[in-house]
Amino acid sequence: MGSKISGKDLIKLGFPQNNTINIGLNQIQRYRKREKKEAGLQELSAVLSNPSIFQHHGIWGKLAEGLIKPVEVKMQELLKQRAPFSIFGEDVIDEKAKFQLYDALKLPVAVAGALMPDAHSGYGLPIGGVLATHQAVIPYGVGVDIGCRMSMSIFNLPASFIRGKDAMLLNILLEHTKFGMYETHKNKSDHELFYRSEFQDIPLLKSLKDKAYKQLGTSGGGNHFVEFGIIELTHPKPEWKLVAGEYLAVLSHSGSRGLGANIAKHYTYLAKKQCPLPRQVQHLAWLDLNTHDGQEYWLAMNLAGDYAKACHENIHQRIAKALGKRIVVTIENHHNFAWKEMVDGQECIVHRKGATPAGKGILGIIPGSMTAPGYLVEGLGHVGSLNSASHGAGRLYSRADAKSLFTKTAMSKKLADAGVQVIGGSMDESPMAYKDIEKVMSYQKELVTVLGIFKPKFVRMES
Template sequence: MPFAGGLAEAHVFVDRIHSASDVLRRAEFRPAPFFVGPNSFGQRRSRGARANEFAPTIPDVHLGKGATVGAVIPTRGAIIPAAVGVDIGCGMVAVRTTLKAADLPDSLAAIRAQIERDVPVGFHSHKAPLQPRGHDAAGSLQRRIDGLVRRYDTLRIMDRVGKFDHARVWRQLGTLGGGNHFIELCLDEEDAVWVMLHSGSRNVGNTIGEVAIATARRAAEREQRHLPDRDLAWLAEGTKEFDEYVAGLTWAQDYAALNRDLMVDLIVRALQRFFPGEVVVRESAVNCHHNYASLEEHFGATLWVTRKGAVSARSGQLGIIPGSMGTKSFIVCGKGNPAAYHSCSHGAGRRMSRSEARRQFTRADLAEQTAGVECRKDAGVIDELPAAYKDVDAVLSAQRDLVDVVHTLKQVLCVKG
């Protein structure tokens, strides 16, 4: 449904909504299963600077920093760095292995511990940069690393802060990070074991994002742009600052995709310690960003499309919609819906803030809601329990015109950052 704002029009992909007033009434007083907070719509209304004619809002929409999470923001001749955010290239990867559920031991604790040893989480890094070897894909992974190294040395945007910790950039390649980033082993409808994970461009992407956001704000002040929100500040095509940002942005997005592929490689090798013979990847990886910007053609125009908590869903394109820890996730195939700028949701989406989840729930709730999943059950991850997220089935149902389900995955092991 269209939702007209003061500066732009939003197309809202949710079910059981009959009017804009009903959206706000449900949001404020009667939350739907895919809760839309009232602040989310205020935030979307202000996101219209240099925006195209309409901007879709995806079913997992919720309030975010810089831009609403679950938003697709098309812009002409400019990018809004705060809309992309600082977790540039954050996204998902999933691969199907030759393992079956029957191959797994009754307890997955030892496998989780091995993955946690092999893949650094939180603020931790590898002791030395990874050097893939010993398998067919190693050469391809190493060439991608080498390419990133060469391009990094040319990134002018990093010169603004100085390449002060060059070594950490490469030690963090192949690491998970923290927050809601995760690694999972899942089972599909045929009991095949999948490796799935969620991560981004680590600290270097954060640095690029912060520099670009500050640069855009200074440009707005210099050019006396009167914006309703300073996070609307943009960088315009044809400027040095824009070119430097796009170079850094695309580099960070490539870094994030490679980061995920390297972790899959580490996890598969960890699994090989436990099973006779080789654990091999049966299908090509589905590797997709959900915080990024790209130059695309829509409605006969060339636009910069920023997906903040949204996934590209071109016709026939595979994507990943994860649920929360202890629930289901989905491999989906895009339908190429033009009204959504060929996009779909990036997950279930939060139904409450982290602080509210910690206030409402206990470790006992966490243990109950993650029963049957080998995962952390301590106070540090209470804000990630399933009840803190929307019902992923409801979110998926609300986007039947955006994607089809290819595989349904159920988590059996989860590593949190």
């Protein structure tokens, strides 16, 4: 069995007595455990003989890298000086979130940063934090729910369409949306994404493919939702072929499900091993994009983002089919992602942990809470915000505080006053737990312009 291969066996093959032996044994244990010892040794010998041809191999690429140009592992110290940054809505952001950004700005790879008005503390980067780095990607700067996104589909149906249809619309949400760890659709859908080479070439992704297939078209727990509402378009784009007015719309918020969570966990572990940091910032460990693991994470992250998009497409298609109506236009955007963008004349990796891309002309959606309005926006390309805006209203109270501070009676009254009906939705997602979205929007007038306002009417969340 491959598991019986020892370090002495690798030394006999001619491997240098350094970390490549540990890498080789780890890869054997992880991916070749069931192979006969002789077959495992033959593969290891082939990598040793010609490592360059294995550089991008899913299993042996990391070992080949160790033989050609080993990744330097050394304790990283924070710099004394912060990289340049901007804060929008400083008055409504808690101090802990600010200090999390300040620490991130002292990373040796940091180039610039920004904090959005919905910001609150998180792991690694604060939620609402934006960080540009040089040739480095921080898995926890992206977040656990990779490619979490907003998606809004507008129907050419007037606001009056929903009158008297409460039961029908609530039933569509109940029957055609799935939430949490265990709910999946009875009738599964295929997607071209599952035939991508990443699912075949990267062992971690290969092991997650079946789970991703089962969870396609489903939403996570927490603050994820699917809702019917009314969008008041004040400045519709000509290509939408819609005049200003009020229309029925579906708005969804969710991410890459178990696929993204497992990618985040795996590559955060690798980043922490390769990039030791002081304890208070260990979640900010990064992967060099010029390394095997850095390149692999980048591919996996982008696949997870595309998977999140496919999930939303599936949700909206199911709802449109149940309605028997055609979607006129869909507007969508990622958050919890990293992009290659130009910052101060150099290509950087821009992490948006709970922040909306808001480059000039880029469309996005900034939701409120289950009772507060959401905003359809167009980015103004503000350099100081690193072309970003908030991804929502942001939490005013933590989940634990919300559960202890608010009652079901108070939440029910808030929903009734707003004319909103909810399936599911726990106390930690109470509308009172969130900042005032209108105040948050007032702090980012220089970041985005509003094209429309969405008012939720029928909401589905995890029960």
